[in-house]
Amino acid sequence: MAAVPDARSEDISIGELSRLTGVHVETIRYYEKIEMLPAPPRSHGGRRIYDAGHRRTLAFIRHARELGFTLDEIRTLLGLARPGGTSCAQVRDIAAAHLGSVRDKIANLMRLEAILSRTIAQCADGAPTSCAVLDMLETPDAASVVRRVMSKKPSRADRKI
Amino acid sequence: MAAVPDARSEDISIGELSRLTGVHVETIRYYEKIEMLPAPPRSHGGRRIYDAGHRRTLAFIRHARELGFTLDEIRTLLGLARPGGTSCAQVRDIAAAHLGSVRDKIANLMRLEAILSRTIAQCADGAPTSCAVLDMLETPDAASVVRRVMSKKPSRADRKI
DNA sequence: CCTTGCTCCTGTAGTCGCTACAGGATGCAA
DNA sequence: TTGCATCCTGTAGCGACTACAGGAGCAAGG
Known part of the structure; x- marks a missing residue:
């Protein structure tokens, strides 16, 4: 067992996620509040812990925003992007x-x-x-x-x- | 008394001003609140009475907005448009x-x-x-x-x- | 152990240029 | 007098953030 299943190597803080995607920390929290981005689990001290899935979703949102799609359109696109999304x-x-x-x-x-x-x-x-x-x-x-x-x-x- | 000096033939209600300039009534009141448009005198019953000067100013603002100038830019332009405005x-x-x-x-x-x-x-x-x-x-x-x-x-x- | 300094937390208010009410007063014609 | 259009003030909402205030967590250095 080189890697215990629960020891996720890709845990990301909100600051790292921000750096990785180019989305401001405040904007990430805002996306969570308006339910664009799923609320991640929290650490012992209450800090958000993101994973590669969150990172992909946020990158998707960012690209769509750069192309001028509204957040509502992106919400729909995210639904359609999910496997089985028609x-x-x-x-x-x-x-x-x-x-x-x-x-x-x-x-x-x-x-x-x-x-x-x-x-x-x-x-x-x-x-x-x-x-x-x-x-x-x-x-x-x-x-x-x-x-x-x-x-x-x-x-x-x-x-x- | 065919025409007493104070009986101004160009008195305009806010609704008429709206029709004449194509600016919504609510927007006219908003412009007054943010001091884009000078507050006009009021009638006995408290209604706004505009004149040709207000009409010209509001038309100016409207044209500038149509051209995409911000209200702040328009404020400056209005200052410069006044006689002696540098x-x-x-x-x-x-x-x-x-x-x-x-x-x-x-x-x-x-x-x-x-x-x-x-x-x-x-x-x-x-x-x-x-x-x-x-x-x-x-x-x-x-x-x-x-x-x-x-x-x-x-x-x-x-x-x- | 304590401080320093960074990151993180929640919550609220501000941005821009309106727009949409609620809840009432005024004014005019039939 | 009744009815209706127009007017009034004040507040809240839109979209997509951004900017605080006021505090808590956490790792490293002294």
Whole structure:
């Protein structure tokens, strides 16, 4: 018996788990409170003792968070990831819905990017009487701003910013 | 007395102001509480009475929010927009910093988009033994996922999604 | 044995920008 | 007068954490 079954070589403290996964200690405790991560057994002194299973789950959560999935989506994904967790199709649906929202966000941000960069470029062109940024914010209707700004020919300064 | 000086034709209730600017009533009151919008005078019965100045300020705030500026940035912009509010350069700096963060977000989201769309496409290709999405989430290191996924040749399914 | 210093514990409150009530008062028309 | 829309204040909730306060556990050095 080189290894007694109960002597688990992979016992991890919360600090080690944090270092191993890159998830803050407070966040790990938060995940336990909202039941994202199962509550681990405790040591004699009341400290949490994690194992390789917890580590895998937390790494999964972290990767999904990095990809922008919500904690609710991840909860569902974790259920589907368990052996016997039904179909790949459901997982794909969640991922596809998320991909859709990522694409929406990109589209919105690119509209903002266009408005901001063109307006700032006008500033750089240096109309001395008024500030192009403030002018844009003061115009009565944002949709008209988009139209007006988008129809303007790009100036030299556009490429610099 | 067709028009007594004090009978201001532009007095607006909070509901009208909401309709005119597209900002929810609760949000207007919230802006007052956090001192984004000056507290207006009140009617005999305690109701808020706004004027064209409030309307302009609130429209400014709304446009800036639509462009993704934080309320703190907008507070600063409002200070700079007031007559004698120093220089256009400061306004441009705030806008440029914001533009930078918008571009960072776009870059991040486009990385996510690439990972998600390629992984989902692998799923659609139909490896029957395991789910490509779950596999990706379970791999130990997200950075390696990015590398692995990005170096994969796009399959036919990539173009469909 | 005692101190030092690190890690850990619980619990609460703060972040951002709202949103959603509860429980009441006001104001106007039929 | 009744009914209804609108308004008021105040508080709590959202998502996903983050930042304390105030204490306890634990190993090493003196």
